[in-house]
Amino acid sequence: xxxxxxxxxIIADDESIVRKGLRSTVPWDKYGMEVVADASNGRKAxxxxxxxxxxxxxxxxxxxxxxxxxxxxxxxxxxxxxxIILLSCHRDFEYAQQGIKLGAAGYLLKTAFEDDELxxxxxxxQHELTRAASMGPSVTQAAVSEEEEERLGNLLYAWxxxxxxxxxxxxxxxxxxGWSFHGEPVYVYLxxxxxxxxSWLELLKETTKEDRQLYEGAVIPFGNERxxxxxxxxxxxxxxxxxxxxxxxxxxLQWAKRGPLTSTEERLEALLALHxxxxxxxxxxxxxxxxxxxxxxxxxxxxxxxxxxxxxxxVAGQVGLSxxxxxxxxxxxxxxxxxxxxxxxxxxxxxGLLKDTTLTMQDIAERTGLGxxxxxxxxxxxxxxxxxxxxxxxxxxxxxxx
Numbered sequence: 130x131x132x133x134x135x136x137x138x139i140i141a142d143d144e145s146i147v148r149k150g151l152r153s154t155v156p157w158d159k160y161g162m163e164v165v166a167d168a169s170n171g172r173k174a175x176x177x178x179x180x181x182x183x184x185x186x187x188x189x190x191x192x193x194x195x196x197x198x199x200x201x202x203x204x205x206x207x208x209x210x211x212x213i214i215l216l217s218c219h220r221d222f223e224y225a226q227q228g229i230k231l232g233a234a235g236y237l238l239k240t241a242f243e244d245d246e247l248x249x250x251x252x253x254x255q256h257e258l259t260r261a262a263s264m265g266p267s268v269t270q271a272a273v274s275e276e277e278e279e280r281l282g283n284l285l286y287a288w289x290x291x292x293x294x295x296x297x298x299x300x301x302x303x304x305x306x307g308w309s310f311h312g313e314p315v316y317v318y319l320x321x322x323x324x325x326x327x328s329w330l331e332l333l334k335e336t337t338k339e340d341r342q343l344y345e346g347a348v349i350p351f352g353n354e355r356x357x358x359x360x361x362x363x364x365x366x367x368x369x370x371x372x373x374x375x376x377x378x379x380x381x382l383q384w385a386k387r388g389p390l391t392s393t394e395e396r397l398e399a400l401l402a403l404h405x406x407x408x409x410x411x412x413x414x415x416x417x418x419x420x421x422x423x424x425x426x427x428x429x430x431x432x433x434x435x436x437x438x439x440x441x442x443x444v445a446g447q448v449g450l451s452x453x454x455x456x457x458x459x460x461x462x463x464x465x466x467x468x469x470x471x472x473x474x475x476x477x478x479x480x481g482l483l484k485d486t487t488l489t490m491q492d493i494a495e496r497t498g499l500g501x502x503x504x505x506x507x508x509x510x511x512x513x514x515x516x517x518x519x520x521x522x523x524x525x526x527x528x529x530x531x
Contacts, residue, residue, distance in 0.1 A: 136160070136258055137183035140167040141174035141200065142216060143192045147239065151187065160251040161259065171195025176292055178204055179283045184258050185251075187214045189239075190228065194487060198228055205232045207283060212254045214247070282350040285357070289404050297397065304393040308347055310361035316388030317399040318358040318368070319407060324381035329356040332375055332382075349400075355407065357400060362389055405433060413463075423448035423455070424462045431471070435478055436498040441467045475499065476512055483517055484524045490517060 138157065142148050148167040157163055165181045168174035172194040178186065186204055190197040197215055204211050215228045215236035228236060235250050281299065288296035308315075320329040330350065349357040360368045365388075376382045385406065387399035409432055420428070426448045431439060444467070445455035459467050475497045482493045494505035509517045 134161070134259070136162040136185060136255065137165045137181055138162050138185040138187065139174060139177050139181060139183045140164060141169075141171060141177075141186070141188040141192065141197065142167075143169050143189060145169070147189070147216070155247065155251070160248075160255045162251065162255070171197060171200045174200055175203055176287070178207075179287045179292070180295060182208070182280050182283070183211070185212045185214075185254055187216065189216045191218070198231070201228055201231055201233055208279065212250075212258070214250060278348055278350050282352075285349050285351060285400065289401065297393075300397055301393045304396065308359055310363075313361040313363055314389035314391050315362065315396065316360050316365055316368075316386050317390065317396060317403065318360060318372075318384055318386045319403040320356045320358060320372075321354060321383040321385075321407065322356070322379070322381075323354040323383075325379040328353055332379065333371075357403070359396065405429070408432075420462045421458060423450050424459055427455070427459065428463075431474060435474075436496050438498050439471070472512070476509075479505075479509060479517065480520070483521045493517070 140148050140151050142151075148169075152164050152167065162185065165183060166177040168177050170193045171188075174186070174188060174192075175195060178200075186200070188197040188200055192200075201213050201215070204213060209232065213228075213233045215233050216239050217236055218239060234254070237246055281296075284296040284299055287293050322329050322332070325332065328350075330348065347359040349359075351357060358368070372382070372384055385403055387402060390396050390399055406429070409429060412432075413428070427444050430444060430447060431437075441456055442452050445452045448455065450458065456467060459470070463470055465473065479493060479497050479499075482488055482496060486493075488496070490502035490505060494500055494502050497505065499505045499508055506517055509515075509520070513520065515523075
């Protein structure tokens with residue numbers, strides 16, 4: 130198989146002997162495959178997946194930091210066609226069954242599987258994955274383009290969520306090359322299609338060829354309901370016309386933009402700012418137009434600095450209002466007093482950190498602005514009736530049973 134068509138594989142297992150054994154004993158070349166990375170835990174495996182976009186993932190079920198089931202779930206949500214093999218021990222059988230339901234292609238018992246079992250699965254994968262080679266040139270080119278857009282979207286996701294900074298180098302390279310636009314200032318758009326009949330790229334396919342060319346090569350997809358576009362200043366009016374025309378047939382289409390921007394750093398700052406604003410809207414179910422501007426600025430300030438201890442006077446001063454006027458306006462817009470809103474926000478953040486991370490209680494206390502772990506535990510129990518460690522254990526047990 131040509132190098133450009135090699136099937137990429139990653140291996141995830143916390144036992145180095147298993148990783149080394151699979152790398153060295155399986156005849157990967159025979160199946161047109163190459164192991165591009167291996168990882169000692171689920172978190173590192175997810176980062177490797179985002180970087181390499183492999184077509185095959187072989188993962189242990191029980192691993193530190195992120196288990197194989199969660200890794201499987203994330204990979205399948207990102208790329209449903211990825212082939213995943215679960216490695217398990219006898220005691221993991223129920224979890225293996227769960228993995229099969231979530232889309233794993235098969236599972237192997239680490240203590241008993243024969244080489245023929247694994248190689249049989251690899252041969253099957255090779256047959257299924259190389260069918261695309263028989264497609265016509267235009268289909269293959271489209272598939273490559275979609276794969277590249279998906280890779281870029283994954284890099285953006287990883288950067289926005291603090292997993293790695295690989296997007297920064299990618300954006301620097303593109304600013305100098307494919308997205309240079311002859312040195313013109315650019316505008317970054319965030320298109321939101323929640324509630325529309327199709328994604329933005331699908332809607333764009335229905336427009337004229339000239340309109341589609343507006344965004345050729347400057348698209349960063351972000352899930353099914355968001356899409357980022359980089360538009361040079363000379364095409365700004367044309368871009369706005371396309372958006373307005375599409376909104377006439379899709380009333381729920383929304384967009385926001387930042388610009389003009391002249392450097393890679395400004396483009397990255399625009400991506401981050403647009404993302405934070407969209408997350409605020411998603412969290413509270415409102416847009417900037419639904420609240421008075423000072424209140425929107427206040428909520429954004431709290432959202433961007435979760436560990437800060439803001440007083441009513443501090444925030445009121447930041448948004449240019451008196452303390453009393455701000456308090457009245459805030460309660461009217463959100464239905465909660467500033468203090469009640471702060472507590473609810475911190476509690477929601479604590480829930481997420483306990484459920485979705487392995488951070489220590491001290492780390493969570495610092496991230497929520499609640500001092501030390503002792504005070505955080507007392508505060509959490511006072512708010513919820515249970516300790517944070519009890520809540521975390523409940524969530525973990527519930528996830529494993531799901």
